[in-house]
Amino acid sequence: MNPDTLPHHMIIAPILIPLVAGAIMLFYNDRNRQTKLLMGLVAVGLMFLSSTELMNDAKALTGEGKTIVQLYRLGDWPVPVGIVLVLDRLAAMMVMLTSLLAIPSLIYAAAGWHGKGQHYHSMFQFLLAGVNGAFLTGDLFNLFVFFEVMLAASYGLMLHGSGPDRIKAGLQYIAVNLAASLFFLIGVALVYGTTGSLNMADIAREVATLQGPQRLLFHAAAGFLGVAFLVKAAAWPLCFWLPSTYASASPPAAAIMAIMTKVGVYVIMRLSLLILGPEAGASAGFGAPVLMIGGVMTMAFGTVGVLGSPELARKGGYLAIVSSGTVLAAIGFAQAGGGPEILGGALYYLIGSTAAISAFFLMAEPVSRDDRGEVEPTEEAAREHLAERWDWTPMGLDSVEDTPGPSGMRTVSWLTMGICFSLIAAMLAGLPPMPGFIGKFAILSGAIRNNVGLNGQLPVMLWIFATMLILSGLGALIGLVRVGIRRFWADDNPPPRIFALEVIPVVMLLGMILMMTVRADAVLNYTRQTAHVLIDPSIYRDAVLRDAERLDATPPQSFEPVATEDSKKQEDAE
Amino acid sequence: MELIFALAIGVLTGSGVWLLLRPRSYQVIIGLCLLAYGVNLFIFSMGRLYVGAAPIMPKGGFVDPTAYADPLPQALVLTAIVISFATTALFLVVMIASRGISGTDHVDGKERDQ
Numbered sequence: 001m002n003p004d005t006l007p008h009h010m011i012i013a014p015i016l017i018p019l020v021a022g023a024i025m026l027f028y029n030d031r032n033r034q035t036k037l038l039m040g041l042v043a044v045g046l047m048f049l050s051s052t053e054l055m056n057d058a059k060a061l062t063g064e065g066k067t068i069v070q071l072y073r074l075g076d077w078p079v080p081v082g083i084v085l086v087l088d089r090l091a092a093m094m095v096m097l098t099s100l101l102a103i104p105s106l107i108y109a110a111a112g113w114h115g116k117g118q119h120y121h122s123m124f125q126f127l128l129a130g131v132n133g134a135f136l137t138g139d140l141f142n143l144f145v146f147f148e149v150m151l152a153a154s155y156g157l158m159l160h161g162s163g164p165d166r167i168k169a170g171l172q173y174i175a176v177n178l179a180a181s182l183f184f185l186i187g188v189a190l191v192y193g194t195t196g197s198l199n200m201a202d203i204a205r206e207v208a209t210l211q212g213p214q215r216l217l218f219h220a221a222a223g224f225l226g227v228a229f230l231v232k233a234a235a236w237p238l239c240f241w242l243p244s245t246y247a248s249a250s251p252p253a254a255a256i257m258a259i260m261t262k263v264g265v266y267v268i269m270r271l272s273l274l275i276l277g278p279e280a281g282a283s284a285g286f287g288a289p290v291l292m293i294g295g296v297m298t299m300a301f302g303t304v305g306v307l308g309s310p311e312l313a314r315k316g317g318y319l320a321i322v323s324s325g326t327v328l329a330a331i332g333f334a335q336a337g338g339g340p341e342i343l344g345g346a347l348y349y350l351i352g353s354t355a356a357i358s359a360f361f362l363m364a365e366p367v368s369r370d371d372r373g374e375v376e377p378t379e380e381a382a383r384e385h386l387a388e389r390w391d392w393t394p395m396g397l398d399s400v401e402d403t404p405g406p407s408g409m410r411t412v413s414w415l416t417m418g419i420c421f422s423l424i425a426a427m428l429a430g431l432p433p434m435p436g437f438i439g440k441f442a443i444l445s446g447a448i449r450n451n452v453g454l455n456g457q458l459p460v461m462l463w464i465f466a467t468m469l470i471l472s473g474l475g476a477l478i479g480l481v482r483v484g485i486r487r488f489w490a491d492d493n494p495p496p497r498i499f500a501l502e503v504i505p506v507v508m509l510l511g512m513i514l515m516m517t518v519r520a521d522a523v524l525n526y527t528r529q530t531a532h533v534l535i536d537p538s539i540y541r542d543a544v545l546r547d548a549e550r551l552d553a554t555p556p557q558s559f560e561p562v563a564t565e566d567s568k569k570q571e572d573a574e
Numbered sequence: 575m576e577l578i579f580a581l582a583i584g585v586l587t588g589s590g591v592w593l594l595l596r597p598r599s600y601q602v603i604i605g606l607c608l609l610a611y612g613v614n615l616f617i618f619s620m621g622r623l624y625v626g627a628a629p630i631m632p633k634g635g636f637v638d639p640t641a642y643a644d645p646l647p648q649a650l651v652l653t654a655i656v657i658s659f660a661t662t663a664l665f666l667v668v669m670i671a672s673r674g675i676s677g678t679d680h681v682d683g684k685e686r687d688q
Contacts, residue, residue, distance in 0.1 A: 141650055141653070144654075144657075145653065145657070148657045148661065151661070152660070152661060152664065155661075155664055155668075159668065162671075164675045164676060164683065167668060167671050167672045167675055167676075167683075168672060168676065168682070168683040170668055171599065171665075171668050171669060171672050171681060171683075172681065174661070174664065174665045174668055175594075175602055175606070175665065175681070178606050178658075178661055178662070178665060179594060179606065179609070181657075181658070181661070182606075182609050182610060182613045182658075185613045185614075185617060185654055186613055186616060188617075188650070189613075189616055189617040189620040189647070189650070190620065192620050192621075192646070192647065192650070193619075193620035193621075198646075
């Protein structure tokens, strides 16, 4: 094979590998779970290798100062007409994150969960294919298709293991997502109706030239799309479905579904910065206030939820909401011209918090399992338990002194779980030296350094955001420390049986999080440069449309030779 | 034609939204179906409405695009129909499972006064 064409074909690998692996698995009887597990691990391993390669590409290209964006034209159709996959630093980063989360989740499933229903491994691979596709596509309608692939697989994974709770939560989850998908379609149709294109870069070019009613319709389209993605990103007030869904999904499914809220966040980041960014003419900054205020409200809602919910898995859902809200608010500030630093910090925070939430979901089930090896039965029972224990002693400290469990009853896996729990809690609360702290610090320092006004004052909204950022960490700390003390110190029951296969994935994710602290400079540099590229939408747009210009020189089969000339002239005039 | 088309979309979407907000899962699924029909018609109309124009251009040479209907929304609608049909079928299965397990067709899995 020609070495020059190889990297280009590599772009489609993260979509093809899981898709093919998932399809091949369907040919095997579902009882061959070990075979399927092996195939799944191989597929995820290959995906990891290809995402490493893609990330190297994305990094190397910047170094040379050439294009930062790579294109893959499916079927080799010319650009604004055909379907393209686009690789830039952000997409490479998200694909890498997906494959890093997939490995622990798959190993965890091997501890028994993959046997509690049918076709776990196929659905898992299809989910990965959908997620990677959504990250890599450069086309709005394909984004819809990949979203649906991802969602269809997630419906299956969410219902995996069955049971009344799961089916009830699944019913609501599917209904909410079907309605959100219809919003998505209305938005896509309106975008096509007003700009005449579905290619994201092409839309970004057209937006600046829209006139009067067309622009209003385009804003309506942006609103529809925004609602659809904010439902998926779990922004307040559209996040009501998330805690019950994630709490009732099986732990490995919830762990990989932690990346799904980030798909919504990713799309909002991509579209609002690319299409409604500074070069969008009268549409510049459209939606930024919604993201800022909505993001801060989401953080507040999530914090209250973390403090108020007794169940550990439900706390995980609210932590995911806090994480989404933080990044969404940061996107809003970046879109409103808050500078790239704040966005770079938010991206770093996104990587770390997604991994931590994934690990949290993996831990939630074994930790809240009681000594008979069963999960704590119902919410009501947990609440009574809580009321009894918290009746008059704050933090349950005297029960720690009164009833110290004999050290012989502490198993290695339980101790490891306890250490992991405390470190993950520190990460989610944003305590040093975990990446949660570094990420939040980077966000705050960016917010303060770039946004002090002429009178030496910070805008009020940034004050509120900074306060909320710290309060949400405090809330997570209080909520998790209470659970930790009650479960790991004050519990005199013998610890539950925990399999090594359930501890290893958590340790892997924790290792990844600690690596982010050790190599914080490298990761933060990467995310900061990513933010610089995102803030300047012309880099992405010009790279994607470079071939489109060439196409205009050959009119016969060209799609829109006249319109393009006009719009270019208008752009020049402006 | 525009008026009838707009009314059709409006009626479908309006009844769809109303049904979607009802407490019975059967009403919800019918609401989702109607909503999907309304949205599909809407996508179709975004390619502008044509009468008697083919969406396929003849091969070779420059043709006048105004004499042809826009093929793209038709392709989009086809994809959207398939996807919404498949996901609605899946929803139906989950709905039946929920009915079987909880013994009620309320979306919360229990009647309000229970």
